[in-house]
Amino acid sequence: MLEFALTQSTAPRPAAERADILAAPGFGRFFTDHMATVTWTREHGWHDAMVRPYGPLQLDPSAAVLHYAQEIFEGMKAYRHADGSVWAFRPDQNAARFQRSARRLALPELPAEDFVEAVRALVAADVEWVPDPAGGEASLYLRPFMFASEAFLGVRPAAAVTFCVIASPAGPYFAGGVKPVSIWLSSDYTRAAPGGTGAAKCGGNYAAGLAPQVEAVEHGCDQVCFLDAVEHRWIEELGGMNLYFVLDDGSVVTPELTGTILEGVTRDSILTMLDASGHKVDERRISIDEWRDGAxxxxxREVFACGTAAVxxxxxxxxxxxQETVVGGGETGPVTAAVRASLLDLQYGRTPDPRGWLHRLV
Known part of the structure; x- marks a missing residue:
């Protein structure tokens, strides 16, 4: 396993300034004092693992990622528990998905233990940046990513790659309390096609969703829902979240994984928790007509989405x-509320962890 050498920042944020940031961090606006980096080359493999001061990365203008978008990323969080310890939620699953994304983008696969160690080493260095949730939902958002850093314009897998983890304190996604969102159904755009990169967590998928997201906002909506690229009939996912449908018999349905849908860690966790709590869960294709007619x-009875940021x-x-379709009177349903509460209580250590999903970082 890689060992991460630590180079302490000589200019960390003063404690008072850090406290002000943690009091109202928002999302993705502020970053901790350090970052973890590892280099890969075709000749030497993975090497130069370190935690070093947060700062700009130096790239040649011909770096392959700038021209061919050969990059992937992950999103996860570190949670401070009541005793002061800090934990990650199923980081092994993020590591496994990172490897799958790497295969699809022709990038080298970082061993899962090195992925988790990079996260641990960074959080250990910047542990004072992990917010105290105080019964809320504040956390330290972690962004591992990998990109082709080789200076070369030829169209082939890069021979030099950089892996990095950065961290950003995050407040509650819903600062004013959980509120149902409005979804715009995209009829002119698709997120992914069979054989494409829909199942990989790469920046290109998100860039392709920005234009329809702008369209959604123009129509007074918060998010956009994509249909399949072949029949334009089957519900896939939102711009960055998986979808669930709660039926009148208490069963819960979510679109099945077809290679065009991102296999969310939160998605899988919720399916397991719902099944354990007595709900019949079904992964199958769901048409847009079934959503309209069923509502x-x-x-x-309920529709909800899930993801790392919003839970x-x-x-x-x-x-x-x-037309417009309202679900459940436009209110938060009981199953949605229960799922959200159960997941948060588990992540913050307020309830037991019978499946061993929590991984201690500090």
Missing amino acids: SSGRI VTPVGRLVEHE
Whole structure:
């Protein structure tokens, strides 16, 4: 396993300034004093593992990532528990998905133990940046990423790659309390196609979703929902979250993984927790007509989305050019609320962890 040498920052944020940031961190606006980096080359493999002061990365203008978008990333969090210890939630699953993304983007696979150690080493160096949730949802957001750093314009997998982890304190996603969001149904864009990169967590997927997200905002919506690229009929996912549908018999349905949907760690965790709590869970194809008709008839009682940043987000309405579909009266449903509370309580150590999903970092 890689050993990360620590070079302490000579200009860390003063304690008072850090305290002000942690009091109102927002999301992705402020960063900790250090970052973890590892280099890979075709000749030497993975080497030069270190935790060093946070700062700009030097890239040649011909760096392959700038021209061919050969990069991947992950999103995860570090949670401070009541006793002061700091934990990650299923980091082995993030590491495994990072490896799958790397294979799809023709990048070298970082061993899972080195991925987790990079996260641990960075959090250990910047542990004072992990917020005290005080019963809320503050955390330290972690962003591992990898990109082709070789200076070369030829179209081939890069022979030099940089892996990095940065960290940013994050406050509650819903600062004013959990509120159902409005979803715009994209009819002109698709997120991913069969054989593409939909199952990989790479920046290109998110860049492709920005134009439809702008369209969603223009129609007064918070997020965009994508349909499949072949029939334009089957629900896939939102711009950055997986979807669930709670039916009138208490069962829960989510779109099955088809290679065009990102396999979310939160998605898998919720399916396991729902099954354990007595809900029948079903992974299958769901058409947009089933959403419209089910919401109108009462067959679909709740809709919610999930992801690392927002955890669980209730969906109140689906907006299209010619119509609007309201789910459950536009309110947060009981299953959605229970799932959200159960997941947060587990992540923050307020309830037991029978599956061993929590991994202590500090």
